[in-house]
Amino acid sequence: MKTFRVQKHACCKAQPLATTCQFGKLGAMTEFFNVLPPDEARDLLFSNITAVLPTENLPTEKAHGRVLATAVTAPHALPQFRRSTMDGYAVRAADTFGASESLPAFLQVVGEVPMGQPANVQLGTGQAAIVHTGGMIPETADAVVQIEQTQTVTGNPLSVIGNQSPISNLQPPQFPFEIEVLRSVAVGQNVLQLGEDVQLDAEILPAGHILRPQDLGGLLALGIMAVDVVRRPRVGILATGDEVIAPEKTAQPGQIRDINSYTVAGLVVQAGGVPVLGGIIPDNFAALETAAAHLLAQTDMLVMSAGSSVSVRDMTVQVIDNLGEPGVLLHGVATRPGKPTIVGAVGGKPVLGLPGNPVSAMVQFDMFGVPAIYRMQGVAQMPRRGLVWAQLSQNIASESGREDYIPARLADGPEGLIAVPVFGKSNLIYTLVNADGLIKIPLNKGGLLAGDWVEVRLF
């Protein structure tokens, strides 16, 4: 990875205008020519993430949003008994064959299966038992006739819902009584079979799965009260800059309040990580190196939001390299905003140097930090939430060979969503506050036209 590096400032090559490179004399500076496209940059980062997060055992109820560390298999079949999907009568299907409204089948109802109890009724030929939706099917029955497909013969003041009627003050039915079945049922009709939901020993959820509400339901349905999940990645966040002050302070001329620590922390939480704020470090090499080493030792990932000046960027590069191997992987990503992002890894942990501009910092953390948080938890497929398609309201120019992200507001249009670009410099956090998401302009697209359908990443 180190082959990318040269001990020469990029401007010497990139800026033919400058007849002498004013940075060339600063031997301590390190910079890269290589600016990788985002996908390659992410792959390079991923291949250097080797740190393994420990597993923790959590009550299933509290595991919402967490990532399974190991696959889970079914300890028993679900359902564990044959259940009725209708209110009606459990029958032997053969007894109803040929039944119709003009020629009903007559059955003798010999009992009722109460909800939540075993089906202790034995059915002989021509017999039936009252069952309720979700109730157990007697062993000797193989189908359920819906109540609406039957009628009583005797004209009994019968509650067909039997003893179960919680608000009925009617007498319980007197068994046996006779019913007419007005339509035949097939074997298995209106019956949920044993294991129809899940078979015994089936893998129900793979390792790396992010637990959703239905997954918790599915686990608890099987009595799985605890699961092994990956510990949440702890992400250390440092803000740097002599001009940066804590938000609660009054800004003097030349000073600005820290934004990036909080926007990045919010993205960390959304991705399932735990932000660890390391505060604001002045533009001092020793101070930053000490703070970075200290924070990286306690966390699983380190993010530094540096200022955007060249000197500060170079300092961040140097600090990351001093932290350990492999250090800086690349300094520059073919995107706007956020080209001067520093992507690195130390001891298998991701280390990122974000541009100081708040828009760049968010876009770049979303591009590298967020996928890294998922990756460290073993998530193979990033959640698909948050991508929508919308139709562009106006032309947008872009440079080929660069992936552009343009903040946009979404509106409802006649054919779907409309994306209205919110233009502004990447120093302006309110371009993101006023936007619903980011339009992505693919790498080798020279621009987009009004009416084009674009992918908008909700933000």
Next chain:
Amino acid sequence: MKTFRVQKHACCKAQPLATTCQFGKLGAMTEFFNVLPPDEARDLLFSNITAVLPTENLPTEKAHGRVLATAVTAPHALPQFRRSTMDGYAVRAADTFGASESLPAFLQVVGEVPMGQPANVQLGTGQAAIVHTGGMIPETADAVVQIEQTQTVTGNPLSVIGNQSPISNLQPPQFPFEIEVLRSVAVGQNVLQLGEDVQLDAEILPAGHILRPQDLGGLLALGIMAVDVVRRPRVGILATGDEVIAPEKTAQPGQIRDINSYTVAGLVVQAGGVPVLGGIIPDNFAALETAAAHLLAQTDMLVMSAGSSVSVRDMTVQVIDNLGEPGVLLHGVATRPGKPTIVGAVGGKPVLGLPGNPVSAMVQFDMFGVPAIYRMQGVAQMPRRGLVWAQLSQNIASESGREDYIPARLADGPEGLIAVPVFGKSNLIYTLVNADGLIKIPLNKGGLLAGDWVEVRLF
């Protein structure tokens, strides 16, 4: 609203097959003919939600995901001073007019603006000052020339990044010195103007806005350390059914574990509410009425997941009506799964009776409960997260006049996402566990064809 109700069981009308309605004699039962389409049902529910949630004042840092109770305006402009967007020299633009590589403008550099400090340098005609990205622009300057557009005349061993270089051991530059400007700059070029991000007193966020990471950053940038947010809605959840047991118990024949309390609780959390689990109530009218009244008194919304049998559904209707006015608003929504959903309101609070089937319960809570949670917090526009478009892998039949939701797995295809339906009865929670979302088949579409683009609600 009560005009929808009739004291007669729906089957009498709906089931011409049944020559005598077996439910007709149960005077206590209440049911509705009216089955509204989901949008109308939701509007009816919304018009009955009048409960006002209190406001609470939270530290901005901790307000991620919360909903603003009042609009926020900017206490000062942002930025509060003119800032450079480049490393370079603050100049008077007029001094550079006509400058080119062959005919550079010569300027005298008289000082440097250190980061985080006021720009105390005074520029006379033909003078410039070193500025760094993000640094303050001297009052007498009106533009910034990028470092790459200049060169030193003297050949000084100059660090143009000046005293600021945190890793340079070079001598600070000796002022004054001369530079050549190789390209002219316009007034305001490379300068962030006062208030360019936000003007003083501008409304920066409206009431009802859900706070995202960038919003926290924008608030803190202005020194807004606390915000008024709506208290999270507390949602009471009751499971009912003689057959339902707590997940930690061993299921005996005929018993099933509670799923719905946990799936609904997960959806509540995702929407920004606080679930309050009321436990499992047997199919007993008095017990359910007592538990429901008790839970509703402590919460802002009540959800009962009843069994799916007619008697239990009728009991839920009766309980909701007894809780207070207006009670049940409608019993039935034109959707599958989940048609027999009971939508009600009591004292301005939403009260829902969900079908017991786990798939129906989740789909219906997502359709009514989730929007109600947002609504109660004053959110006008539901978050757009979680809707994707995908191409159907096979034909799906549907009934006109009904909105169908089909669980589906998503896969990557050549033209975008592919939605592969996961078929299964609504009693089977694993149809949702195995799905990534739900395909929506609109109300009056008879079905969909393979290759059709469909909306999939991620779940």
